Amino acid sequence: MRLTGTDIFIKGLKNEGVDVIFGYPGGGVLPIYDGLYASDIRHILVRHEQGAAHAADAYARVTGKVGVCLATSGPGATNLVTGIANAYMDSIPMVAFTGQVTIPLIGRDAFQEADITGITLPITKHNYLVKNIRDLPRIIKEAFFIARTNRPGPVVVDLPKDVMAQEIDFLDDEIEMSLRGYRILKSANTGQVLAAAKAIDEAARPLIYAGGGVISSEASSELTELAGKMQIPVVTTLMGLGCFPGTNPLFLGMLGMHGTGAANYAVSECDLLIAIGVRFDDRVTGNLNTFAPHARVIHIDIDAAEIGKNVGPHIPIVGDVKQVLSEVIPRLKERGGQTSWHEQLRSWKENYPLGYESREDCLMPQFVIEKIYEITEGKAIITTEVGQHQMWTAQYYKFDKPRTFVTSGGLGTMGFGLPAAVGAQVACPEATVIDIAGDGSIQMNIQEMCTAVEQKLPIIICIMNNRYLGMVRQWQELFYDRRYSFVDIEHQPDFVKLAEAYGAVGMRVAKPSEVEPALRKAMEIKDRPTMIDFRVEREANVYPMVPPGGSLNAMLGEGM
Amino acid sequence: MKHTLSVTVDNHPGVLTRVATLFRRRGYNIDSLTVGRTEDPAISRMTIVVDGDESILEQVTKQLHKLIEVYKILDITSEPSVDRELALFKVKSDPQVRGEIMQIVDIFRAHIVDIGRKSLVIEVTGDESKISALEDSLRAFGIIEMVRTGKVAMIRGYKG
Ligand SMILES: Cc1cc2nc3c(=O)[nH]c(=O)nc-3n(C[C@H](O)[C@H](O)[C@H](O)COP(=O)(O)OP(=O)(O)OC[C@H]3O[C@@H](n4cnc5c(N)ncnc54)[C@H](O)[C@@H]3O)c2cc1C
Numbered sequence: 001m002r003l004t005g006t007d008i009f010i011k012g013l014k015n016e017g018v019d020v021i022f023g024y025p026g027g028g029v030l031p032i033y034d035g036l037y038a039s040d041i042r043h044i045l046v047r048h049e050q051g052a053a054h055a056a057d058a059y060a061r062v063t064g065k066v067g068v069c070l071a072t073s074g075p076g077a078t079n080l081v082t083g084i085a086n087a088y089m090d091s092i093p094m095v096a097f098t099g100q101v102t103i104p105l106i107g108r109d110a111f112q113e114a115d116i117t118g119i120t121l122p123i124t125k126h127n128y129l130v131k132n133i134r135d136l137p138r139i140i141k142e143a144f145f146i147a148r149t150n151r152p153g154p155v156v157v158d159l160p161k162d163v164m165a166q167e168i169d170f171l172d173d174e175i176e177m178s179l180r181g182y183r184i185l186k187s188a189n190t191g192q193v194l195a196a197a198k199a200i201d202e203a204a205r206p207l208i209y210a211g212g213g214v215i216s217s218e219a220s221s222e223l224t225e226l227a228g229k230m231q232i233p234v235v236t237t238l239m240g241l242g243c244f245p246g247t248n249p250l251f252l253g254m255l256g257m258h259g260t261g262a263a264n265y266a267v268s269e270c271d272l273l274i275a276i277g278v279r280f281d282d283r284v285t286g287n288l289n290t291f292a293p294h295a296r297v298i299h300i301d302i303d304a305a306e307i308g309k310n311v312g313p314h315i316p317i318v319g320d321v322k323q324v325l326s327e328v329i330p331r332l333k334e335r336g337g338q339t340s341w342h343e344q345l346r347s348w349k350e351n352y353p354l355g356y357e358s359r360e361d362c363l364m365p366q367f368v369i370e371k372i373y374e375i376t377e378g379k380a381i382i383t384t385e386v387g388q389h390q391m392w393t394a395q396y397y398k399f400d401k402p403r404t405f406v407t408s409g410g411l412g413t414m415g416f417g418l419p420a421a422v423g424a425q426v427a428c429p430e431a432t433v434i435d436i437a438g439d440g441s442i443q444m445n446i447q448e449m450c451t452a453v454e455q456k457l458p459i460i461i462c463i464m465n466n467r468y469l470g471m472v473r474q475w476q477e478l479f480y481d482r483r484y485s486f487v488d489i490e491h492q493p494d495f496v497k498l499a500e501a502y503g504a505v506g507m508r509v510a511k512p513s514e515v516e517p518a519l520r521k522a523m524e525i526k527d528r529p530t531m532i533d534f535r536v537e538r539e540a541n542v543y544p545m546v547p548p549g550g551s552l553n554a555m556l557g558e559g560m
Numbered sequence: 561m562k563h564t565l566s567v568t569v570d571n572h573p574g575v576l577t578r579v580a581t582l583f584r585r586r587g588y589n590i591d592s593l594t595v596g597r598t599e600d601p602a603i604s605r606m607t608i609v610v611d612g613d614e615s616i617l618e619q620v621t622k623q624l625h626k627l628i629e630v631y632k633i634l635d636i637t638s639e640p641s642v643d644r645e646l647a648l649f650k651v652k653s654d655p656q657v658r659g660e661i662m663q664i665v666d667i668f669r670a671h672i673v674d675i676g677r678k679s680l681v682i683e684v685t686g687d688e689s690k691i692s693a694l695e696d697s698l699r700a701f702g703i704i705e706m707v708r709t710g711k712v713a714m715i716r717g718y719k720g
């Protein structure tokens with residue numbers, strides 16, 4: 001059979017089960033787009049390549065499949081860079097295809113040539129420049145395999161234009177991967193599993209610290225079983241929200257910089273910290289010397305390089321969370337009763353609840369988020385931008401299921417939430433998808449409104465409009481003597497008119513009593529996006545807060 | 561402390577960049593790095609000398625392992641192994657000191673590979689300390705130029 005590079009590309013995507021890609025065309029990918037014209041792979045035309053990367057990333061987060069995006073050479077490829085870095089920091093499986101100038105032109109500063117494999121070297125799990133069409137089938141297969149296995153991550157495949165246009169005789173036999181240096185990690189060291197089981201059995205004040213790895217391992221039910229069987233309380237990272245039911249009485253909330261009082265005190269007092277699929281990020285640990293000072297630490301992670309990177313565990317276990325937990329659980333002696341540890345946790349929960357000053361005359365952002373939780377019955381897929389509104393979402397929306405909270409944790413990318421909502425809604429057409437946004441962040445990828453309207457996606461964008469780059473303002477208030485340097489963004493578009501200009505529905509809410517009706521109305525609209533401009537209190541702060549580098553048990557505004 | 565890592569990698573273009581980028585990005589210091597083909601044309605061998613304590617070495621090793629094209633890393637610092645480096649020295653040599661230099665060259669079992677009117681080029685192979693010792697001995701005459709290849713190493717014996 002005679003096949004072009006493009007034919008092989010499309011065949012490769014189908015072999016990998018890809019049904020949708022997010023992309024933007026250009027000269028460098030003309031042959032590929034010619035192939036897509038006649039193909040049944042769904043292509044979502046974004047309005048900026050960064051949007052394509054974030055949408056593909058979110059598609060992966062909500063489905064667990066590999067997200068795919070496509071951009072042209074040069075500026076198309078460089079526009080993907082933030083999105084690739086974002087997926088890398090949060091360990092999300094994604095394959096980004098980029099066009100490249102023809103092979104004879106590579107290295108000659110040709111029109112729209114960018115060394116995208118060079119540029120993305122430190123922000124990809126692996127990347128490829130396809131120099132020979134014969135390597136193409138293998139490279140596509142390897143790219144998807146690498147992206148989704150072990151610790152997931154983004155892979156870039158750079159496709160020179162002439163390779164895609166070239167024709168070869170293609171024999172449709174088994175495509176062999178050639179990955180000598182890449183081994184799939186499965187079962188863990190049995191000795192370590194036994195040691196972990198023993199430590200859990202013996203602990204008086206155990207605590208589970210769970211994160212994004214539980215979600216990528218699809219191990220929520222094992223985690224819930226472990227916690228329930230042994231009555232171990234659970235805290236999660238921002239990335240772990242939803243991996244353990246937010247409404248389960250054993251759940252103490254998020255830990256870390258903006259974690260709950262109960263979660264952070266529990267870390268400080270526990271005698272055994274069971275760290276599962278987490279990477280001891282500095283937003284979580286604060287000062288490493290005072291982090292979990294009384295605890296022995298078990299660390300389960302599939303990436304050996306994470307173990308001991310920030311905190312040296314007493315019992316390191318390299319392996320897949322699901323596999324490891326299913327080996328540990330049967331070895332544990334069931335423990336039912338309530339101990340003084342549970343008593344202590346209950347009193348922390350009671351004495352240090354999350355809270356904010358609720359006022360009749362103004363709209364509090366936390367109140368809006370509580371309402372969103374109530375009205376969606378906790379069943380929506382929530383995406384966020386980055387800032388205060390993101391932290392309030394983490395605190396006030398109780399996520400019961402994995403893959404329902406889509407947020408940029410590691411890179412903290414403003415502008416992530418809207419294209420992420422596009423990706424999530426494309427993946428889950430029946431779900432209620434809400435982007436809880438900031439007025440600053442939403443302007444960073446606002447053009448994706450157009451994509452959402454074109455695709456008739458009923459996403460709801462809830463802007464917590466404080467007319468500030470609020471998170472930065474909060475730091476300036478607390479640590480820079482209230483010197484508000486370039487954080488006032490009073491100057492902004494009329495978001496209602498803007499929504500309407502795009503062909504979406506726009507609403508404005510300024511009073512607490514208007515919140516519920518607006519949300520209910522938005523949820524009834526099924527054929528286009530809705531943007532709600534919530535005029536919230538300008539100087540509300542996110543509390544509790546552990547100052548950067550501080551100890552988890554020294555929180556500001558704790559119990560407010 | 562210095563550690564010598566023997567790293568087996570795919571013989572692909574770009575592997576060296578990946579390794580070098582990893583060291584730069586994570587802030588590890590490379591003391592020397594050599595790379596060359598092996599008995600298997602699909603495989604290259606890198607010998608990397610890194611400076612750092614145990615925890616840095618552990619991170620370097622684990623991070624290197626994550627590179628898809630790296631498949632074996634041996635820390636051969638304390639293994640019985642042979643290691644060699646080659647160096648070239650260009651030394652000032654007026655006729656009156658030439659004899660003295662030649663004696664030194666003999667002692668170190670080095671070779672003179674080029675003679676100019678006012679200079680000599682000396683080639684030497686050996687372990688790091690031998691080359692450093694020769695460098696010290698030649699310094700008095702005036703070293704015009706020196707170049708060292710960096711270390712290559714191999715474990716002794718055969719574990720079939
Ligand atoms: C403004 C802002 C404020 C923030 N404040 C906080 C905060 O207060 N608290 C907080 O928690 N975070 C906070 N974050 C997020 C923080 O920056 C990190 O992104 C987050 O803490 C990392 O989560 P994680 O440890 O679960 O790791 P992830 O980044 O989710 O990494 C997953 C880990 O699991 C491992 N893994 C993956 N798959 C598997 C598998 N199958 N089996 C085993 N292991 C696996 C990976 O190797 C990795 O180590 C904040 C972010 C922003 C932008």
Ligand SMILES: Cc1ncc(C[n+]2csc(CCOP(=O)(O)OP(=O)(O)O)c2C)c(N)n1
Pocket residue numbers: 385386387388389390412413414415437438439440441442464466468469470471472
């Ligand atoms: C692309 C990008 N630029 C800058 C920042 C730094 N930053 C973090 S939060 C923030 C303010 C966000 O403002 P807004 O979206 O209005 O959210 P708020 O904090 O007010 O809820 C800024 C500027 C960032 N995270 N990402």
Ligand SMILES: [Mg+2]
Pocket residue numbers: 387438439440464465466467468469470
């Ligand atoms: Mg704001």
